[in-house]
Amino acid sequence: MDVRFSSRASTQTLFAQVYEYIWTRIQRGEWKEHEKLPSVRLLAAELNVHRLTVFKAYQLLKEEKKVYVKDKSGYYVHPGGAMPLDNLDSPIVSSYVQKSHLSEIHKVPVTYQFSYALIDPNLLPNRFFSEYVKEIFDLYPKVLSSYSTVQGDEELREALCRYFMDMHRFHLSPEDIMITSGSQQALDLLARMLVQPRDAVLIERPTYSAAIDIFRQLGAQLIPVEIHPNGYDLDQVEAYMKRYKPRLFYLNPTYHNPTGYTVPAEQRKQLVELAERYRCFVIEDDPFRDMYFESEPPPPLFSYSVEGYVVYIRSFSKYVAPGLRIAAVCLHPSLVSHFFTVKSLADNGSPLLNQKIFLHYFSSSRMQQHIEKLRTALNVRKTIMEEELSATAWRWNSPAGGLNLWVKLPESLSMEALLAKSIEQSISFVPGSICDPLKETKSWLRLSYSYISEKQLREGTKLLISMASELAGTVE
Numbered sequence: 001m002d003v004r005f006s007s008r009a010s011t012q013t014l015f016a017q018v019y020e021y022i023w024t025r026i027q028r029g030e031w032k033e034h035e036k037l038p039s040v041r042l043l044a045a046e047l048n049v050h051r052l053t054v055f056k057a058y059q060l061l062k063e064e065k066k067v068y069v070k071d072k073s074g075y076y077v078h079p080g081g082a083m084p085l086d087n088l089d090s091p092i093v094s095s096y097v098q099k100s101h102l103s104e105i106h107k108v109p110v111t112y113q114f115s116y117a118l119i120d121p122n123l124l125p126n127r128f129f130s131e132y133v134k135e136i137f138d139l140y141p142k143v144l145s146s147y148s149t150v151q152g153d154e155e156l157r158e159a160l161c162r163y164f165m166d167m168h169r170f171h172l173s174p175e176d177i178m179i180t181s182g183s184q185q186a187l188d189l190l191a192r193m194l195v196q197p198r199d200a201v202l203i204e205r206p207t208y209s210a211a212i213d214i215f216r217q218l219g220a221q222l223i224p225v226e227i228h229p230n231g232y233d234l235d236q237v238e239a240y241m242k243r244y245k246p247r248l249f250y251l252n253p254t255y256h257n258p259t260g261y262t263v264p265a266e267q268r269k270q271l272v273e274l275a276e277r278y279r280c281f282v283i284e285d286d287p288f289r290d291m292y293f294e295s296e297p298p299p300p301l302f303s304y305s306v307e308g309y310v311v312y313i314r315s316f317s318k319y320v321a322p323g324l325r326i327a328a329v330c331l332h333p334s335l336v337s338h339f340f341t342v343k344s345l346a347d348n349g350s351p352l353l354n355q356k357i358f359l360h361y362f363s364s365s366r367m368q369q370h371i372e373k374l375r376t377a378l379n380v381r382k383t384i385m386e387e388e389l390s391a392t393a394w395r396w397n398s399p400a401g402g403l404n405l406w407v408k409l410p411e412s413l414s415m416e417a418l419l420a421k422s423i424e425q426s427i428s429f430v431p432g433s434i435c436d437p438l439k440e441t442k443s444w445l446r447l448s449y450s451y452i453s454e455k456q457l458r459e460g461t462k463l464l465i466s467m468a469s470e471l472a473g474t475v476e
């Protein structure tokens with residue numbers, strides 16, 4: 001393969017090409033963890049570029065912890081950057097496909113399911129839906145005979161628009177709302193619309209694991225921003241915006257997945273101001289907003305948006321009907337036609353039947369009653385898990401809403417060993433490392449308390465603790 005780069009390209013483009021060349025080969029596993037990389041001199045000759053260009057590319061990779069240096073010996077591949085070997089079983093395809101880490105965990109059927117950030121199906125309005133479907137066909141006899149519009153059903157967008165204006169004072173018209181098949185699709189489409197290879201993307205650390213996979217798949221350069229119980233270090237966010245000129249900041253500021261943290265109102269306003277100052281899009285992913293235990297969370301960032309840099313994704317998947325795959329995306333009018341294009345290329349519009357079923361539930365008083373009961377049920381489950389965990393020295397911040405506990409275990413405990421042993425005992429959880437863009441958060445795990453029954457929750461938590469203590473010798 002001739003990989004020599006055109007000498008007519010500008011220095012900046014050459015540098016980006018060399019960087020991309022090295023990083024792609026590492027990611028594909030062609031250069032393996034701890035393997036020595038070609039010397040600057042050799043690679044410069046091979047690619048027909050100046051040595052300084054290769055040196056600069058190596059330096060950036062080093063800064064990003066993708067390679068490391070051994071004194072006088074050269075550059076080596078940093079562990080954790082390459083795709084795992086099991087992804088290379090069909091090299092032609094898998095070299096280009098980013099692994100979906102969360103789906104791999106969910107693939108394993110278990111009894112004590114702590115890895116699903118979903119709600120127990122017994123708590124969802126199944127009966128109501130099954131009775132309703134017939135009525136939907138009576139109301140819209142041709143509902144299956146046509147596509148939905150690409151933007152989504154007009155009646156539904158009007159209802160959502162009224163809701164967002166009343167609840168959050170969004171300045172919006174139904175034309176600024178697009179319906180997608182869940183927030184997962186919204187995120188994937190927004191990423192495709194906004195991000196090109198090598199674009200800098202700010203992402204919370206830790207974050208929703210699938211978001212990392214989506215941005216990696218597109219070749220984005222991920223810049224982690226730590227999220228704390230009280231939000232972010234805004235000086236750091238500003239410094240990153242200045243330095244990396246990111247395309248976007250992906251955030252999940254309300255009952256954040258996986259930590260459960262909520263970004264305070266003052267920070268939300270300041271973040272929007274920063275985004276506008278540095279022309280950085282903000283993707284606000286907000287699937288847990290209604291799942292609060294006592295008081296309502298602060299308003300969405302979108303409600304502070306003036307210049308249109310904030311894109312708001314609101315999924316109703318979690319607490320209404322995950323199977324309907326319904327989410328709404330609110331965008332500035334200047335972005336709507338671009339989103340229309342990516343959505344139409346993906347699927348020509350989400351299923352109309354699902355949208356109509358959702359609309360009628362959403363517009364009924366049943367939905368509010370259901371949500372209120374659900375909040376109590378989730379709070380009870382959270383308390384049960386916390387009661388069981390209080391027998392250990394594990395640490396977590398009790399969340400004010402959402403579906404997960406983000407738990408720190410003793411550092412001496414191997415998370416890989418605990419997960420392997422748990423799966424044997426029919427328990428699953430999300431290891432913290434897959435939620436970390438740097439893959440370093442080794443002693444944390446995410447436990448979802450929302451999916452299994454109260455009885456199973458107690459049994460499963462006890463079992464997990466006893467396995468961890470067996471592994472560690474003792475519960476510290």
Ligand SMILES: Cc1ncc(COP(=O)(O)O)c(C=O)c1O
Nearest residue numbers: 117182183184208252257315317
């Ligand atoms: C933060 C976050 N975003 C998006 C999703 C995907 O949700 P949906 O079912 O709407 O696709 C999830 C699911 O866990 C999530 O936690």
